[in-house]
Amino acid sequence: MTMEQTEFSISGSVRTWGSLVALLLVGALAVALGLPRSLALWIIFGAATAQTYVIGRYYMRLRSEDVLIYTLALLPVVTVIILAFVLVPDIVMHP
Amino acid sequence: MAETKPEAAPSTDAHEKMGFWRQYIFSIDHKVIGKQYLFLGLFMGYVGVFLSYVFRWQLAWPGTAVPFWGKVSAAQYYEVVTMHGTIMVFFVAMPVLLGAFGNFLIPLMVGARDMAFPRLNMASFWTIFVGSVLLLISFFVPGGGSHAGWTNYVPLSDAAKYLPGNYWGGNLWLIALAIDFASVLMGGINFLTTAIAMRAPGMTFWRMPLLVWQELAASVLFMLSVGPLIAGVVMLLFDRMVGTGFFLPEKGADPLLWQHLFWFFGHPEVYVVAMPGLGIVQEILPVFSRKPIFGYRMIVWSVVVAGILSFTVWAHHMFVSGMSPVLAEPFSVTTIAISIPFAVMLFAMIATLWRGQITFSTPMLFALGALANFLLGGVTGIPLGTNASDIYLHDTYFVIAHFHNTLVPTAVIGGFGGIYYWFPKMFGRMMNETLGKLHFAFTWVGFNMVFVPLFLIGLGGGQRRIYMSSVYTYYKPLQPLHVIATIGLLVIIAGQIPFLVNFFLSMFRGAKAGANPWHATTLEWATDSPPPHENFHTIPTVVRGPYEYSVPGMDQDWAPQAAAVEAGAVQG
Amino acid sequence: MANSAVEIGITHASHDVSASFELGKIGMWVFLAGETMVFGGLMGVFILVGISHGGWGADGAHVNWRLGAINTFILYTSSLTAALAQGAARVQDSARAKRYLSATALLGVLFLVIKAFEYAGDYREGFTPLAALFWSFYYLMTGLHVLHLLAGIVVIFGLAFMVGPSTPASWFERKLKYVCLYWYFVETVWVFLFALVYLAPTAG
Numbered sequence: 001m002t003m004e005q006t007e008f009s010i011s012g013s014v015r016t017w018g019s020l021v022a023l024l025l026v027g028a029l030a031v032a033l034g035l036p037r038s039l040a041l042w043i044i045f046g047a048a049t050a051q052t053y054v055i056g057r058y059y060m061r062l063r064s065e066d067v068l069i070y071t072l073a074l075l076p077v078v079t080v081i082i083l084a085f086v087l088v089p090d091i092v093m094h095p
Numbered sequence: 096m097a098e099t100k101p102e103a104a105p106s107t108d109a110h111e112k113m114g115f116w117r118q119y120i121f122s123i124d125h126k127v128i129g130k131q132y133l134f135l136g137l138f139m140g141y142v143g144v145f146l147s148y149v150f151r152w153q154l155a156w157p158g159t160a161v162p163f164w165g166k167v168s169a170a171q172y173y174e175v176v177t178m179h180g181t182i183m184v185f186f187v188a189m190p191v192l193l194g195a196f197g198n199f200l201i202p203l204m205v206g207a208r209d210m211a212f213p214r215l216n217m218a219s220f221w222t223i224f225v226g227s228v229l230l231l232i233s234f235f236v237p238g239g240g241s242h243a244g245w246t247n248y249v250p251l252s253d254a255a256k257y258l259p260g261n262y263w264g265g266n267l268w269l270i271a272l273a274i275d276f277a278s279v280l281m282g283g284i285n286f287l288t289t290a291i292a293m294r295a296p297g298m299t300f301w302r303m304p305l306l307v308w309q310e311l312a313a314s315v316l317f318m319l320s321v322g323p324l325i326a327g328v329v330m331l332l333f334d335r336m337v338g339t340g341f342f343l344p345e346k347g348a349d350p351l352l353w354q355h356l357f358w359f360f361g362h363p364e365v366y367v368v369a370m371p372g373l374g375i376v377q378e379i380l381p382v383f384s385r386k387p388i389f390g391y392r393m394i395v396w397s398v399v400v401a402g403i404l405s406f407t408v409w410a411h412h413m414f415v416s417g418m419s420p421v422l423a424e425p426f427s428v429t430t431i432a433i434s435i436p437f438a439v440m441l442f443a444m445i446a447t448l449w450r451g452q453i454t455f456s457t458p459m460l461f462a463l464g465a466l467a468n469f470l471l472g473g474v475t476g477i478p479l480g481t482n483a484s485d486i487y488l489h490d491t492y493f494v495i496a497h498f499h500n501t502l503v504p505t506a507v508i509g510g511f512g513g514i515y516y517w518f519p520k521m522f523g524r525m526m527n528e529t530l531g532k533l534h535f536a537f538t539w540v541g542f543n544m545v546f547v548p549l550f551l552i553g554l555g556g557g558q559r560r561i562y563m564s565s566v567y568t569y570y571k572p573l574q575p576l577h578v579i580a581t582i583g584l585l586v587i588i589a590g591q592i593p594f595l596v597n598f599f600l601s602m603f604r605g606a607k608a609g610a611n612p613w614h615a616t617t618l619e620w621a622t623d624s625p626p627p628h629e630n631f632h633t634i635p636t637v638v639r640g641p642y643e644y645s646v647p648g649m650d651q652d653w654a655p656q657a658a659a660v661e662a663g664a665v666q667g
Numbered sequence: 668m669a670n671s672a673v674e675i676g677i678t679h680a681s682h683d684v685s686a687s688f689e690l691g692k693i694g695m696w697v698f699l700a701g702e703t704m705v706f707g708g709l710m711g712v713f714i715l716v717g718i719s720h721g722g723w724g725a726d727g728a729h730v731n732w733r734l735g736a737i738n739t740f741i742l743y744t745s746s747l748t749a750a751l752a753q754g755a756a757r758v759q760d761s762a763r764a765k766r767y768l769s770a771t772a773l774l775g776v777l778f779l780v781i782k783a784f785e786y787a788g789d790y791r792e793g794f795t796p797l798a799a800l801f802w803s804f805y806y807l808m809t810g811l812h813v814l815h816l817l818a819g820i821v822v823i824f825g826l827a828f829m830v831g832p833s834t835p836a837s838w839f840e841r842k843l844k845y846v847c848l849y850w851y852f853v854e855t856v857w858v859f860l861f862a863l864v865y866l867a868p869t870a871g
Contacts, residue, residue, distance in 0.1 A: 008754035017747040021740060027866050028736045037722075037871025044870060048862035052855055059750055059851040066688070068291065072696045073703075079319045080707035082406055083359050084715060089419035090351050091715040211690045284697045292688035318697065322704020326712065329807065339796055339803035347720075347800065352712065 016058040023047045023054070121221075123213035124628060128220050129199030130521060133514075135220075136191035139182050139227055140507075141591070146179040148584060151545075155581035157565045172562040173242040174264075178234070180245030181268065184368065185275045186227050188506040192371035193279060194223065196513055197286055197310040199521065203619035204304050206295025206637065206657070208630050211288035219281035226274035233267035241268035244560065246361070249342040249353040253334050262335070269332050276321050276328075283314035295618070295657075297637030302656065304617045304641040305394060309374030312398045313367040316405060320363035327356035351418055358409040365502065366405050370398060372505025373440065373469070375513040376462045380444055382516075382615045383459035384451025385652050387642035390443040397436035397443075404433040414482045415489045423482040430480030437473055441466070452645075452652075457531030458613075461512030464539040465504040472500030475550065490560070493553025496546045503542060511538065511594070518598075519612050523624045524605030530597035537590020544583025548576035614653050617641050621657045695845045699852050702815075706856050709811070710863060713804050717868075726799035727868025729792065734785045735865035738778050739857065745774035746854050749847045756840040764843060765830050771850065772823040775816055782813060805864055812860055815853050822846055 027047040030040040056062045062073060122128060152161040153172055160166045167175070198216065202209055210216045233240040238260035243252035247268065255262045290303070290311055330341040331353065340346025342353050381388045388394065410418060410426040444466055453459070475497040478484040488494060511534070518526050557564075557573045564570040564577070611620040622631050635657030643654040717723055752767035789795075789802075796806040826846055830839050 008750050008757055010751065010754060013747055013750035013754060016750065017743055020743045020746075024736065024739050024743065027862060028732070031732060031866050031870050035871065040870035041867060044862050044866045048858050051858045055746070055851055055855050055858070059746060059854075060848060068688075069692070069696050072700045076319060076322070076700045076703035076707060079406060080323070080704065080711050083323055083355075083708065084711040086410065086422065087352070087355055087711070087715050089421045090355065091349055091712075092719045093419065094349070094719060212694055215694075280698075280701050283701070284694050287697050288690055288694045291693055292690050318701045319704055322701060322706075323708025323711070325705050326709040329811070330712075333796070333803065333807060337796055337803075339807075340800060341803060348716075352716075356708070356712075 012058065016054060019054050020051055023051045121217060123209075123217045125198045125202050125210045125213065125216055126521070126626060126630075128216050129195050129197075131220050132190045132194030132198060132223075135224060135227060136187050136195055139190070140187040142231070143179050143182040143187055144588060144591070146175045146182070148588060150175045150179065151577075151581040151584045153562070154564065155578045157563050167562075169562045170239070170242055170260075173244070173560070174234075174239050176560065177242055177244050177268075178230070178240045181241070181272075182230065183506075184245065184364070184502070185272060186223070186230060188368040188502065188510075189275070189279055190223055191510050192368060192375075192506055193282055193286075193310065193313060194220065196306070196371060196375065196510075196517070197282065197314075200517070200619060201286055201289055201307055201310060202293070203520075203622070203626060203630055204307050204617055205290055205293065206298050206618050206631065206635050207289055207293035208634070210285040211293060212285050215281055216285050219278045219285070222281065223275055223278035226271045226278060229267055229274065230271040233264045233271070236263040236267065238262060238264050240264045243268075246357055247331075247353075248357075249331065249334075249350045250344060253331065253342050253350075253353075255335070266332065266335055269328050269335075273325060273328050276325055279317055280321065283318050286310055286314045295634050295637055297658075298618075298656075299637075301392065301395075302637055302640050305377040305388065305391065306371065306374035308395050308398060309370040309377070312402050313370045316363040316370075316402050317367045320360040320406065323356050324360035327353060351413070351416060354413050354416055354418075355410070358412045359406075361412065362409040363402075363405040365498070366401060368502055369469075369505045370402075372465070372509035373444075375509045375516075376465050376505075377444060378617070379458045379462040379512055379516050380447045380466075381642045381644055382613050383454045383456055383462070384448050385644045386447055386451040387640075387644055388443070389446035389449075390439075391640065391642065394440050394443050397439045401433055401436040401440075404429060404436070408433055408480075411480050411482075411485065414485045427481045427483075431477065434473060434477060434480070441470055441473065456515075457526070457528055457535060458512045458516035460532065460535045460539075461508050461515065464535065465508040465512060468500050468504040468508065468539075468542070472497055472502075472504060475500065487556075488553060490558055491553035492549040492557045492559055495559055496549035496553060499546050499549075503546075508539065508542070511535075514598070516613070517619075518601065519608030520619055520624050520626070522602050522605070523608055524601050524603075525608045525612060526601045526605060527597050530593040534590050534594040534597065537586055537593075541583045541586030541588075541590060544586060545580045546583075548580045548583075552576050552580075611655075614651075616643055616653050616655050618656055621655055689841075691841060691845045692848075695848050699849070702852065706808075706811070706859075709804075709808055710859060713808065713863060716800070716804075720800075723801040723868040726801040729789075729794060730805065730865055730868055731785050731788065732865040732869050734781060734788075735861055738781050738785075739861050741774055741778050741781070742854055742857055745771045745778070746851055748774065749850050753840075753843055753847055756836065756843050759836040759840075761830060761834065761836050761839050764839065765827050768823055768827050768843065768846075772820045772827070775820040775823070778816065779813060779820075782809070801868065808860055808864060812853070812856055815856070819846075819850050819853055822849070 024047070027044045030043040030047075035043070056073070062070065119127065122131075149161050149164050149167060150172055152159070152164075153167040158166070198210070201207075230240070241247065241252070241264045242258055242261050243265060247265075251257050252265055258265065290307055294303070330339075333339045334341050334343065340348055342348050342350055344350055377388055377394065407429040408426060410422050411430045414423060414426075455463075475493070479488055479494060479497055515526055515531055518524070552573045555573050557570060557576075561567070561570075564574065608624045610623050612624075613620070618635060618637070619626070621635055637656050638658045639654060639656055641656055643656075645652045646654060748767045748770040752764045752771065755761075755764035755767060786806075794802050796803050823846060826842055
């Protein structure tokens with residue numbers, strides 16, 4: 001059974017917006033401050049992943065959804081990772 | 096709780112007042128849309144058969160003029176083989192198996208009044224119609240239809256300079272394909288949502304007919320595999336029309352990228368075709384053996400496992416492409432592994448027949464023929480799926496014979512079986528059995544006449560995609576086999592005449608069919624033939640599984656899925 | 668016709684799993700799953716090709732990440748208004764929801780305008796799709812995103828147009844849910860695009 005917990009209170013939505021903007025600034029700062037490349041990349045993609053989590057949790061309400069929806073959301077990601085993994089020997093390593 | 100759409104479907108009265116265009120052309124009724132897909136798919140199928148006639152004539156009698164075509168030039172040869180494959184896979188198999196059978200049957204089989212999104216359904220048909228028209232138009236643009244093979248490998252397909260004169264043909268090919276993909280994606284949204292959310296009371300997932308499971312699996316497989324290829328198609332269109340270098344070696348790109356993207360989709364795609372075809376056979380076998388399908392749940396799990404594995408096998412199409420040898424062993428292992436769930440399914444289907452009370456009706460003949468040839472196709476996949484033997488067999492006629500012995504039994508032979516089986520439900524009339532059996536004999540015997548020799552040609556080293564085999568001395572001993580194969584194709588073509596006569600004549604003059612002429616248990620047979628606009632006068636309540644035949648202790652040898660409707664029941 | 672289970676009032680819902688599923692939500696998620704494969708495939712290829720070149724180097728250094736950051740901020744604000752619209756619809760305040768919805772679409776239009784400026788600026792500096800493989804990917808990926816955003820804007824305007832004083836609030840709330848789901852998806856795609864195509868190539 002799926003009961004929709006559609007909160008979407010003003011304060012909740014604004015707080016979500018705030019965390020997204022904060023994470024945006026984190027990523028942008030990593031570039032603006034000229035941090036060393038590998039550190040900057042970790043920060044950038046860490047921030048991106050966090051933003052995706054925030055959107056998925058608070059806007060898309062994924063946590064209150066049925067396992068079916070979860071599966072529909074996650075399966076494509078897993079599938080793309082399989083594809084990318086197999087492409088590495090040919091595309092990345094240029095044998 | 097359950098959600099309703101705010102716009103109710105038109106009541107029966109309003110429906111009868113709809114004009115010709117709304118009722119038959121721009122209909123949102125899944126049954127009409129299913130028939131539209133069927134007619135479109137059959138038409139494109141016969142276009143594809145004509146193309147095969149052209150190149151098979153050239154193969155049997157190289158350099159001679161093909162009746163109704165003329166002499167085949169090299170460019171034309173590659174055009175017809177390319178377009179034959181493209182049309183058959185994308186514009187025949189998918190529209191017929193998914194668009195026609197899926198659309199017509201899924202709502203009926205799960206006990207719904209229509210698909211979840213009827214207008215999206217109509218859009219999906221007209222989308223593939225546009226795609227089909229575009230592809231046919233490409234025959235007539237300067238340079239003709241695409242010559243680059245149905246797999247459209249780069250760099251040949253990447254830039255006009257590599258395939259001069261085929262610029263617009265190649266572009267239209269890519270655009271038509273993208274449109275086709277969009278159509279099937281739209282259909283998949285409907286299939287999945289309808290089966291998940293609109294099943295009748297009592298229709299649990301484990302009581303759904305196997306065809307529905309297969310259609311759902313096919314939809315999921317398509318949805319998860321086509322995206323990267325859509326990306327690739329757009330990239331290739333950019334290369335061709337804008338001049339970028341996504342796939343061009345001279346601009347630093349790896350042409351193998353296209354092959355990976357294509358086959359990552361291409362392999363699940365063949366199961367998108369095979370699964371509904373097998374599903375049709377799985378519906379027919381129990382009915383004409385008066386026995387439940389053997390191992391219903393085992394078959395479902397096999398479909399799921401095969402579906403998952405289908406995403407891990409694609410590079411077996413690329414063993415000799417120059418890809419990293421590191422990939423060879425893992426993909427061989429996964430490919431051998433994927434034969435297991437299919438073997439399970441085939442054994443289950445054979446066991447269904449064991450000690451059954453078999454009636455060799457026309458649908459049953461097609462189902463049995465499909466089963467036999469799919470077995471042959473399946474086992475011939477093993478030497479292709481292991482990298483060592485594939486090095487010899489790749490790009491030979493062995494491959495062609497293998498995939499025709501898997502795709503044709505499911506899509507064509509299974510498809511025809513489905514047409515004969517569900518024709519009474521679709522049109523309210525019975526097809527003629529004698530003409531049907533004649534059609535079967537010519538089609539099935541002819542089919543084997545074509546492809547058994549092709550296995551032998553392949554084993555003998557006969558390469559595919561060769562326009563004028565007579566210039567090669569090694570080909571000379573193999574040439575008689577090509578002649579036999581072409582004669583087989585002519586037999587198939589001849590056999591289509593009784594079918595077409597039967598199909599159209601029966602539609603208007605066939606014996607009237609009752610609701611359930613085959614005494615079958617699934618829900619589509621619990622309503623009139625053809626079903627009323629709202630499918631069921633009263634939505635049935637499902638009380639048992641879909642294959643309750645010859646249950647011990649019962650009066651009659653079949654028990655319908657739905658509970659009997661009581662007199663005076665409320666109109667649904 | 669309405670959902671079959673509802674219309675005949677079946678009470679033994681314990682066997683009837685399908686009654687609890689919402690058609691539009693499932694349909695939208697199936698659609699989004701397919702879309703994820705398209706963008707995921709593109710991004711995956713972009714990442715792998717980038718790694719194979721050891722980073723995009725000089726080719727990627729000129730992308731206008733500041734303008735991209737401003738656009739990201741605009742997109743985040745648009746999803747805030749979308750969420751606020753959903754909140755208003757939940758308390759049956761259709762008028763307020765409609766205003767927030769229109770704001771979402773207008774912010775989307777602002778995003779597109781800034782993007783157009785950005786493309787024009789890139790072109791003027793010679794960074795066309797043919798300038799380098801990085802730029803080919805850049806235009807393809809952001810272009811595809813632009814098309815999706817445009818489609819979303821059109822649908823939002825369409826929905827807002829269809830809502831009048833007599834529209835049932837529950838109907839609007841449901842349709843809004845699906846449209847906003849799509850909008851959040853387009854936003855998520857942008858999150859990764861921004862990281863991959865703007866930040867990563869200019870980092871370090």
